[in-house]
Amino acid sequence: MLPFDTAKFQVTVPITINLVLLAAYIMLGALMFQSFESWKFHSSCYFTFITVATVGYGDYYPKASMVNDLGASFVATAKMMISILYLLAGMALLSMAVNLMQEQIVEKCRWLAREIGLSGDSNAPKDPNAKKDPKALKDSNDSKDPNAAKDVEAGN
Structure with a gap:
């Protein structure tokens, strides 16, 4: 050392x-x-x-x-x-x-x-939505376009 x-x-x-x-x-x-x-x-x-x-x-x-x-x-x-x-x-x-x-x-x-934004490095700037709960994302998507989340859930 x-x-x-x-x-x-x-x-x-x-x-x-x-x-x-x-x-x-x-x-x-x-x-x-x-x-x-x-x-x-x-x-x-x-x-x-x-x-x-x-x-x-x-x-x-x-x-x-x-x-x-x-x-x-x-x-x-x-x-x-x-x-x-x-x-x-x-x-x-x-x-x-x-x-x-x-x-x-x-x-x-x-x-x-x-x-x-190609690096998964810890020093890289984080996506603000990356740690949110998926339900919270669904709720935020519902407020913008109510049919978009339903289409994703249905597999369309």
């Missing part, structure tokens, strides 16, 4: 900030792989996103820098380690950003459901 109230320290990060941060991270990775592999920028962006998202189609994979630097094994190992660490950090960043965005979207959907 935490000795302080965590609700006070809850911070929401706007969805646009999350998306900009992810885009910047992917572009930075693209520049890195463009440098390592001599790929075009859009191919490097594609590879970085596909790898960070753990889709991995296998159509792009780092090979040129590993083969070219085979004689200089330290350089090849350093590039490999930098790539692995960068992609692992990207997976964590993507996971965190998606989770933050999911929480905000779910909260906005709940708010919308409460606003339009």
